Amino acid sequence: MPERTGLRAIAHTCPNCGHGELSVFYEVKQVPVHSCLMMPNPEEAKAFPCGDVSLAVCLHCGFITNTKFDAHWSAYAPNYEDQQSFSPTFNQFARELAQRLIDKYDLHNKDILEIGCSKGDFLLLLCELGNNRGVGIDPSVVPQRVQSEAADRVTFIQDYYSEAHAQYVGDFICCRHTLEHIQPTQEFLKTIRASIGDRLHVNVFFEIPDTIRVLQEQAFEDIYYEHCSYFTPGSLARLFRSCGFEVTDVYFGYGDQYLLIEAKPVAVDAAIVHTIEETPAQTLAYVTQFTQQIEAKLAYWEQHLTQMQAAGKKVVVWGSGSKCVAFLTTLNTIDKIQHVVDINPHRHGRFIPGVGKQIQSPEFLKDYQPDEIIVMNAIYCSEIQKMLDDMGVIAKLVAL
Numbered sequence: 224m225p226e227r228t229g230l231r232a233i234a235h236t237c238p239n240c241g242h243g244e245l246s247v248f249y250e251v252k253q254v255p256v257h258s259c260l261m262m263p264n265p266e267e268a269k270a271f272p273c274g275d276v277s278l279a280v281c282l283h284c285g286f287i288t289n290t291k292f293d294a295h296w297s298a299y300a301p302n303y304e305d306q307q308s309f310s311p312t313f314n315q316f317a318r319e320l321a322q323r324l325i326d327k328y329d330l331h332n333k334d335i336l337e338i339g340c341s342k343g344d345f346l347l348l349l350c351e352l353g354n355n356r357g358v359g360i361d362p363s364v365v366p367q368r369v370q371s372e373a374a375d376r377v378t379f380i381q382d383y384y385s386e387a388h389a390q391y392v393g394d395f396i397c398c399r400h401t402l403e404h405i406q407p408t409q410e411f412l413k414t415i416r417a418s419i420g421d422r423l424h425v426n427v428f429f430e431i432p433d434t435i436r437v438l439q440e441q442a443f444e445d446i447y448y449e450h451c452s453y454f455t456p457g458s459l460a461r462l463f464r465s466c467g468f469e470v471t472d473v474y475f476g477y478g479d480q481y482l483l484i485e486a487k488p489v490a491v492d493a494a495i496v497h498t499i500e501e502t503p504a505q506t507l508a509y510v511t512q513f514t515q516q517i518e519a520k521l522a523y524w525e526q527h528l529t530q531m532q533a534a535g536k537k538v539v540v541w542g543s544g545s546k547c548v549a550f551l552t553t554l555n556t557i558d559k560i561q562h563v564v565d566i567n568p569h570r571h572g573r574f575i576p577g578v579g580k581q582i583q584s585p586e587f588l589k590d591y592q593p594d595e596i597i598v599m600n601a602i603y604c605s606e607i608q609k610m611l612d613d614m615g616v617i618a619k620l621v622a623l
Contacts, residue, residue: 230510235279238408238452239286239462245279247290248510249446249517254552255577256296256448258545261570265581268574272296274448284461285506287434287453292406296448307344309566312606316477317345318352324397325353328426332356334393338384338415339401340364347371349397358391360384384411389418392425399430406451412466419488426487427468431459433475433482435501438509441520443553444546444599444623455509457500459484473497478602521554528559531595539563539591539618541607542599543570543582550599550623551578560597564588566610588616598622 230246237245253273262268275291307313324330330353337346340359343366350357350373357377366379380388396415405411419425434453437445446453454462459482460470468486476483501509531538540547543565551557563580565571570582588596588611596611598604601622608620 230280230514233279233290235290237281237284237286238288238406238410239458240281240284240409240465242281242283245281245288245290246510247277247279248514249276249278251276251443251446251553254448255548256293257576258447258449258548260576261573261582262576263573265574265579268576269579271576273577276446276448278446278453280506280510281458282503282507285455285458285501285503286408286462287455287458287506287510288406289448289451292448292451294406297404307567309568310603310606312603317348320476321345321348321352324395324428325349328395330355330395333395334358336360336391336393336396338396338398339404340379341400343377343379345397345399347373347377350376356393358393360388360391384414386414386418392418392422394424395426395428397428397430400432402429403431403450403452403454408452408462409466412462412468416467416488423488426471426485428483428485429459430476430481430483433480435506435509436479438513441513441517442623443517443521444550446553447545447549449545454482455501455506456482456497457502457506460497460500470497473499475499480600480602524550525554525556528554528556532559536594537561537591538595538597539588539593540597540599541565541585542603543567543575543580544599546599546623548575548578550597562587562591562593585610586614588618589614592616593618595619595621 230248232244232246235245236243252275254276256272256274276289277291278287279290280287333355335349335355335357337359340346340361343359343364346357346359349355351371360380360382362381362383364379364381431454434455456473460473463470463486469489470486472485474483538560540560540563543563547563557578562583564583564585564587571584574581596618598620604620604622
């Protein structure tokens, strides 16, 4: 179980603003340093390296970081499996987002750069819908994984983004679910700004998880080692301004789980803020609420899983990614869940790092017939229920 620390000031430089002191408020010991690196057997999965999470908030800018994060463990590679495009719910969101960006920024016959493109789904979608050309940079990209009529107009580079890639700026830069994996956040964003230079027509779009929701809902399943950086609307917007961007919009999406920001490379008065931006003092209030309520949340789930096991009930987790790893390892209740299912076929038969469970396809449930399915993300409940109905599986769905 994690140890609640309250607020404990430590000398540690904030990667977001450079302030020299942070306040630790939540710690979890010995969690897998990667959640989505698929293991070939249970032995390697169980022996996977672990590290500590020690979240601390900067009272100066409101940014939250894992002070125990060690970039040495950042080993993103093709076997890092985070592709979400097997979900109809996610695909609808991605398609609507891509079309909105294309319409808003007139992305037709343009050059688009995606930093942290994963397997390339979204970049290919932007290029399909707008007849654009694209460059995707990500160490985990697998060229040709995603079939697309735009494939011949997209170049994938299997690498970490750096100043060496400044030539690929293009007309539009997007970066989705990458910044939370990067610890030197200000340094990273300044690198992007420097690559743009005086090309002031280049707009920038970022998407990351929203941390206010994590704090308000005590969503411990969204706190794991790879996520070393946790943003709120205010801390994200303040970072962009400090790096020479004008924030043109900042808003929530995907059931208010995601935080999205749009910016252009023009520095403006940092006093101009958007409606949803909170102050560092307000972030501290959310942090305090989290520390007061997290232990009760953890105790509830630990007790629930223990009671289900004692009653001989078959409980399955739906979703084998980072949320699953955090859910089971934070609670230290891996033995109380026998099976994990996932719709991503590239995960099937592989083993979860730090957990050791083999990932099953949804069809496994036809024979297993579980009593309860714990859904790692409530936004997928409707599509999961439809799949269960189609397979003739009758089980109680419980969303985190």
